[in-house]
Amino acid sequence: MPELPEVETTRRGVAPHVLDRLIVRVAVRESRLRWPVPDALAEELPGKRFTSVGRRAKYLLFDCGSGVLLVHLGMSGSLRITPENEPPGKHAHVDILFDSGKTLRYTDPRKFGSMLWHPAGLGEHPLLQGLGPEPLGDEFGGALLHGVSRGRKTAVKNLIMDSRVVAGVGNIYACEALFLAGIHPARACGRISAARYEKLAESIRLVLGEAIRAGGTSLRDFTGGDGRPGYFKHQLNVYGREGEDCVRCSSGLRELRLGQRSTVFCPSCQR
Ligand SMILES: [Zn+2]
Structure with missing residues (x-):
């Protein structure tokens, strides 16, 4: 199961490939993850760019200004950067395609992970409310x-x-x-x-x-x-x-x- 270090490593691994790249298309092949993948992803993301890729606990936060894509890897989820035209494997449920030709691909055999949309201006997502400080941050000790x-x-x-x-x-x-x-x-x-x-x-x-x-x-x-x-x-x-x-x-x-x-x-x- 991905733990905090894997999530942080994922953040550092994918960020350089997705930051400030124009999002061209979102393909949802399977929306039945832990929670349904909302239609808002495919509606909101094209034409926008992620301006930051953050992490809170085990959530990855892809911010594009009008909202944030929250990704949790669940038990077996992973995010990868795939080249153009790489055919999706059986468990590759969501693709976010960029103008660079690269794809941010979410794969999850057990489907306990989640991809959620949180519009800007609503404050913190309910899943993030009440979380204690980050163990690697200054508040913790x-x-x-x-x-x-x-x-x-x-x-x-x-x-x-x-x-x-x-x-x-x-x-x-x-x-x-x-x-x-x-x-x-x-x-x-x-x-x-x-x-x-x-x-x-x-x-x-x-x-x-x-x-x-x-x-x-x-x-x-x-x-x-x-x-x-x-x-x-x-x-x-x-x-x-x-x-x-x-x-x-x-x-x-x-x-x-x-x-x-x-x-x-x-x-x-x-x-
Ligand atoms: Zn001992």
Whole structure:
């Protein structure tokens, strides 16, 4: 599933190909995504240009002045730049064609992603309202986590995966950051010190930043004629490694379920 680093890598990968290019046509071959692809896309976009490609949590925001195209990659979605006349594959649901001859193509085998239109002047899209700060932005830090967690018994892993607290920290990165910070994922969030939250916030930034950097090396894949776009194998310390040895102390890594999500940790290094 695309997580924040893949979404950010996608943003950086496609932006140079679509920014300020005239949109010629929108082709919707399959509108039944998580929510129906609105007719407004094909009506509003032709004749306009995207003046910015932003990201909020795991949403990509393509702004063309009169409104914003919101894209969420869901479970299996991807955006690629394809050359002129490349035939669409079975799961290539939406194309946005530019005067350069290139196409921004949305492909999604499981169709849990979304492409939505949000007209300008309506404020923030409802899906973006109430989101906490970006983990890589200035508002996020140990003080914020410490502040919101006082008096709460929630497991710390569920706290950092709560998008109202901080936006876009997915399961993999929550596990990895807690390992780096040496904090047990099930520890009650209200009983963690400010100093440990500083370490945790730093670790969250670190694991996300490293994954984005790793993704940068695969940016060229966004323009490839075939295959999957730039999702990348991360160097992971704990996620998906239950039963294997801890890279730090060689204890056996354990798994528990938190918020219905697989959570892998080292029982010696994480307290
Ligand atoms: Zn260990």
